[in-house]
Structure formats: C-alpha cells, structure tokens
Amino acid sequence: MPSHVPIQDSARSNPGENPGEPNEPNDAVDAIGADDPLGRERAHLASSRTALRAMRHDVESLDITDVTGNWVNAKILAAEIDDRIKALSDLADTPLFFGRLDYLHAPGGEVAEGAGGEQFYIGRRHVHDAEGDPMVIDWRAPVSQPFYRASRTAPLDVRLRRRFGYTGGDLTAYEDEYLTDPPEGTQEPGTSSKLLQSEIERPRVGPMRDIVATIQPEQDEIVRADITGSVCVQGAPGTGKTAVGLHRVAYLLYAHRERLARTGTLVIGPNRSFLQYIEQVLPALGELQVKQATVDDLVAHVEVRGTDSAAAATVKGDARMAEVLRRAVRSGIRMPTEPVMVVRGSRRWRVPVYELEEIVGELAERDIRYGAAHDALPQRIAHAVLVQMERAGEAPDDRVQDAVARNSAVKAAVKSCWPAVDPARTVLRLLSDPDFLAASADGLLDADEQKTILWAKPARGLASAKWSAADAVLIDEAYDLVQRTPSLGHVVLDEAQDLSPMQYRAVGRRCSTGSATVLGDLAQGTTPWATASWAEALAHLGKPEATVEELTAGFRVPREVIAYATRLLPQIAPGLAPATSVREAAGTMSVREVGEGALDAAVLAACDTALEQEGSVGLIAADARIPVLGAALDAAGHRYVSPGEETSAEARLTLVPASLAKGLEYDYVVLDEPAAVVDGEPDPRTGLRRLYVCLTRAVSGLAVLHTAPLPAALSTP
Numbered sequence: 001m002p003s004h005v006p007i008q009d010s011a012r013s014n015p016g017e018n019p020g021e022p023n024e025p026n027d028a029v030d031a032i033g034a035d036d037p038l039g040r041e042r043a044h045l046a047s048s049r050t051a052l053r054a055m056r057h058d059v060e061s062l063d064i065t066d067v068t069g070n071w072v073n074a075k076i077l078a079a080e081i082d083d084r085i086k087a088l089s090d091l092a093d094t095p096l097f098f099g100r101l102d103y104l105h106a107p108g109g110e111v112a113e114g115a116g117g118e119q120f121y122i123g124r125r126h127v128h129d130a131e132g133d134p135m136v137i138d139w140r141a142p143v144s145q146p147f148y149r150a151s152r153t154a155p156l157d158v159r160l161r162r163r164f165g166y167t168g169g170d171l172t173a174y175e176d177e178y179l180t181d182p183p184e185g186t187q188e189p190g191t192s193s194k195l196l197q198s199e200i201e202r203p204r205v206g207p208m209r210d211i212v213a214t215i216q217p218e219q220d221e222i223v224r225a226d227i228t229g230s231v232c233v234q235g236a237p238g239t240g241k242t243a244v245g246l247h248r249v250a251y252l253l254y255a256h257r258e259r260l261a262r263t264g265t266l267v268i269g270p271n272r273s274f275l276q277y278i279e280q281v282l283p284a285l286g287e288l289q290v291k292q293a294t295v296d297d298l299v300a301h302v303e304v305r306g307t308d309s310a311a312a313a314t315v316k317g318d319a320r321m322a323e324v325l326r327r328a329v330r331s332g333i334r335m336p337t338e339p340v341m342v343v344r345g346s347r348r349w350r351v352p353v354y355e356l357e358e359i360v361g362e363l364a365e366r367d368i369r370y371g372a373a374h375d376a377l378p379q380r381i382a383h384a385v386l387v388q389m390e391r392a393g394e395a396p397d398d399r400v401q402d403a404v405a406r407n408s409a410v411k412a413a414v415k416s417c418w419p420a421v422d423p424a425r426t427v428l429r430l431l432s433d434p435d436f437l438a439a440s441a442d443g444l445l446d447a448d449e450q451k452t453i454l455w456a457k458p459a460r461g462l463a464s465a466k467w468s469a470a471d472a473v474l475i476d477e478a479y480d481l482v483q484r485t486p487s488l489g490h491v492v493l494d495e496a497q498d499l500s501p502m503q504y505r506a507v508g509r510r511c512s513t514g515s516a517t518v519l520g521d522l523a524q525g526t527t528p529w530a531t532a533s534w535a536e537a538l539a540h541l542g543k544p545e546a547t548v549e550e551l552t553a554g555f556r557v558p559r560e561v562i563a564y565a566t567r568l569l570p571q572i573a574p575g576l577a578p579a580t581s582v583r584e585a586a587g588t589m590s591v592r593e594v595g596e597g598a599l600d601a602a603v604l605a606a607c608d609t610a611l612e613q614e615g616s617v618g619l620i621a622a623d624a625r626i627p628v629l630g631a632a633l634d635a636a637g638h639r640y641v642s643p644g645e646e647t648s649a650e651a652r653l654t655l656v657p658a659s660l661a662k663g664l665e666y667d668y669v670v671l672d673e674p675a676a677v678v679d680g681e682p683d684p685r686t687g688l689r690r691l692y693v694c695l696t697r698a699v700s701g702l703a704v705l706h707t708a709p710l711p712a713a714l715s716t717p
C-alpha cells in the first residue's frame, strides 16, 4: 500500500498546513480562495455537475427529424439518444469524480484525453466544459490508468494522487499521496489509505456496487488486459472476481466501442438472483447494453421440466457426448445407390452413382456444418447436371441451376443421402432408443453409462419430453452441429468452476471468434462435475491459450471468518492458496451448539441480534430447511426477502437457500445447521464445498448455530 498524508476533511481541514494543494487550479477553482483546497475541489465538483447538465441538455435537444430517412432509422437513433441521456444522468449517490492525478509533465498527446493539462480529475464518465476541455476524465482512459497502478517505486510521472471522500453526495474529504518528491513531513510510508479502507469496510446494502474508485493494481491488470486474449481468474471468496469481470466489460466497451457494439458482450452468472444482484453495476458505469444470462438461458431451446440424477447429469455433461452427438447427427448420411434422373422438357439428364458418391463423400470430409452441407448438396447435384447440359451445347444460367436443384428427383436424392436433422428430435431419439444410442456411443460410453442416460420411460414426442437442464445443453450442441452458433465479441463467465464440459462448449461457441474472461474458484465447485483444473476447463471452452491469474487479497470476509472456512480447504481443494483478508475490522464470529428442538428459536434470536447492527443480514440454511425457517420467521412476525429481491429498511433480512448463496454477500450471516448443508449434496466433498461457500458470505460477522455435530474440520476449537 503506498504511503499517504493524513486525511483532510471539512471538520479537520487546516488550510495553512494542507500539503495537498492543487498545483494548477483551473479558472473555476481560482475564484475560491487558494487557502481553501477543499472548497476549490467542491467548486470543481459543482462546475463539473453544471457541465454534465449542459452535455445532457445538448443531447436532449437534438433534433433528429432531418437526419433520419425512415421510421426504423429514427427508432434506432432515438433509442441511442435515450441511452446516451441515461448515461449522462447525474446520480446523486455516485460522485462525479473520486480522484485526481497531478502529472509532472503533460502526458503525450497520443495517450492523453486532455493533453496539455497536468491535472486530471478521474470519474465514472467523461465530462467536458462548453469549450470541450475535460473537467472529468473517464476512469478507463489511458491517462487515468496511473490512478490505479502508480506507486512510489513506479510513479508513472505522477507527482500527486488525491482520493476524495464523500458523505451523502457531498465532497467532504480528500487524501493525498505524493509519489515523487514528497514535501517535507507529508510521508508516512507503509500506511494504508484511510479512504480506501473505509470504502472497503462500508456496510453492504442492496445490490452490488461498482468499485471503480478503489480497483487494486493486480485487479486493474486484469480489467485492462488486451481484448484479443482470454483471461482466467482463480480467486478465493471475496477477492473481487465478479467485480473485476464487470469492470473489464466496461473497460473493453470503452476501448473497443464500435467493434463490441457490432458483436455484442455478455455476462454469464450462475442463477437469476445472482444476475439481479449484479445488474446495476454496469449501468452505474454508464454501460446499458451488456446482456446478462445464465447458461440455462443460453441453451433454452426447449422447456426444462425434468431433472437428472447426479450420475446421469455427469455423463450428459461429459465432453465425450460431443462426439456421440456428432455421430448421431450424421447417422443419416448414406452413400447414394441410385443415379439421379432429371427430366427437363423433352430431355433427361442422368447423374451417375459414382459422381453422386464423389459429391457426398467430399461434403462429408469437409469441415462444414451438417446443415450447410445439406443446403449445398442439391446445388452440387444441379451443377453436375449443368455441366452435362453445357457439354450438350446448351447455355443454362443460374436460374436453370436453381430450378434443377429444386427438382423432385434431386430432392429425393438429398433426402436419402443427407436428410434434414432436427436437433431436439435427434437428442430425443438418443435418450429413448437404446440401439441408436449404442450405435452413436460405441467405444465412447460403456453399457452402464448408456443405461444411466437412457430415459426410463421413453418420451412419446417432443412436446411430452421431460427435458432436463443437461438435455438442453445436448440440444444446443446438436444445433451447433447443424448450424454454426453466432459468436459475440466478449463473454464474461462468472462462477465458471461449476460448469460441465458440455456447458463450457456451449459458452465457448458463443465467443468462438471473440474473447472470454473466465472467473471462478475451484474450492467453490458445487456440482458433481465441477472443474478440477482450469487448463481442462479452458480447453473445453476452446480457449486453451488463456492466461490464468490468481487473486488472493480478500475484500469481503473478515480474517477470523476466512481462517475458520479455510480449515475446509485441504479436503475440498488441496493446493489452493487461502485468501488473506484486507479488511482491518476484525469482524465477529461465533459457533454455538444448541439442544435438540431449540435450533429454530436460537436461529431467530441470532437474526434479531444481527439486525441490531447496520447493514444487511443473510440467514443461510440448507434448501430443505428453508420452508421450516420461513414459517418460523412468519410466525414471529419477521419481514424477510428472498435472494435477488431488494432489501428495504423494514426488510433487511434475506432467507437464503444454500444452493443460491454463491456470489452473494451480507454484512451479517447467520448460518443454520452446517451438517444439513453438507447432507443436502450428493457427495461429502460437494457438501463441504457448499458449506465453504456459505461460510464465506459474511462481511462483518458470522454466527453458526448447530444441533447436529459439525464436520470434523470445523468441530475442533
């Protein structure tokens, strides 16, 4: 952590002694006395706000009637303008700038958005005055980067870094770090930034916030990594993986706006409540166009109404299924046995078997999609007819070729050699027809595995099939075999450790020509097929060249709590580095055994105690315990919400099923009966990993209550 001078605030500010005076005030701040640095910064804030309002007003008053030729263009332009107006709104609770950099020299014209000035205010978006001079520089601009990266050892030409503190939208404090030539008496080497610390320690309320003011250097490296490469981040709970992924999208949209506007960006999260938890971060950063989805959403070709046993889902998610499906899709390809006879007028044209064989053989060899080959085959046969016509002295044109391709004899030949494939029907047949599965899975799945995935009661048709989530992924793979899935420009995949190889493939084809940011923690893998190594996962994703980074500095979980949860690591993910906690507040942690029959009341009492504190409270329990605890809370008159629902002053308590706790956080967590959380999973290792996730949701305090014995690693004092 770089050194700093003590925090200045409105109450304590001592102008005469203040070492952090701006060195090149602009006109607006000149009007305020030079002996009132905080006042000058406030004046800059006020004039930046005015400038932003003017920018917004300019956009609002744009008249587009003359520039849009038609209704569609007008609609598109109006929507773009609407987004721009939203992006330029001045949100009362998000300060316009949070930092200032005083450069020693004017940064080079090619990198500086505001070249020529030496002082830059860093904020969420660019604000300029009426002359076009920058008042606030976007945090993503190259000139802002030293705010996150500069240090005393590598000052990057920065003399002073100033951080601002806000209280309820008012600028109330600032803090300076001199990176080069510190004035006498201003350095306290080794002391951490108080504003940074208070931002990290701030109580959590509502959905996730952006961390743009406090991105750490190791996080910034990932955020600003080049768009052409894919990055994978392994990180212990609370190390900021989700935050980094979201800020990376915002950064890439800034740096490659046009390219990504064309190709699109997507953030993939584990479930809907998680997506609701993170959905406000990008809009707060001015980015309104990023799509969010779960993997299930991506592959929603059929309605999912069924579930699989863990064993069946594991086989269905295995990468070998890709080859099983390839064979199944192509199982209808037949070498022709009859010539094709096309009758046109008084003439007959005959394409002999050997020539048809050549055409079909060549299409089968080529690396093109099944559907593309199906569409090409009639044209190829027609071409063979056309060659004969030309040889006979005719001069057929393209229209004749199209007509021949549509000829019933050609159609019949295509139907018998290269029949159309319906992806869902193919999967239905695989799961219902033992012979078809055996033929497609020969040498890939053994007899037991085949039996495991076959439906006990074969579905009669597409509509009555009880598709599972894993089936939908198979159908998606089959779709891609028939027709290439369009690729986006960039995909962020959060909680990636839980995906099956087939799910990685489904995500991978959505960024086949783009890049990916893969975020996860091997220790939090709670599916029976969870990722064992990132190298393997990245290979399934089709990005084997991605670099793997590790984050270990934890911003969420207090030291004592992370130490307790870390006891599970040797059993659930040996070899992984435990998280360290950067939180200074010690937090509270208690583990209490209660007698038979007294657990529900004890849990409610623990919630009451937690609710006495400021911030959010999460009661986390095994999924099977949720109805019981919900009823107990109702009976006691407690208001509570479910994950993904917004908390309010009256309902600060969220009742969280263990299966939905991943990625979320609460100031205080009450954890009900750990043994039930473990038992809720199909095997003990997955159970302990689920418990690890639940134990690492707390920001300020954790209370564990149990009647059943704790898992061995947690039971010793």
Ligand SMILES: Nc1ncnc2c1ncn2[C@@H]1O[C@H](COP(=O)(O)OP(=O)(O)OP(=O)(O)O)[C@@H](O)[C@H]1O
Binding pocket: 199, 200, 209, 210, 211, 214, 215, 216, 219, 235, 236, 237, 238, 239, 240, 241, 242, 243, 244, 521, 524, 555, 556, 662, 663, 664, 665, 696
């Ligand atoms: N540089 C930072 N400054 C301030 N807060 C931060 C920083 N990095 C992360 N945080 C905060 O720490 C908390 C945890 O971050 P996040 O949810 O991104 O972690 P994670 O690694 O995805 O956790 P999990 O593995 O549990 O999903 C969030 O509240 C986030 O805002």
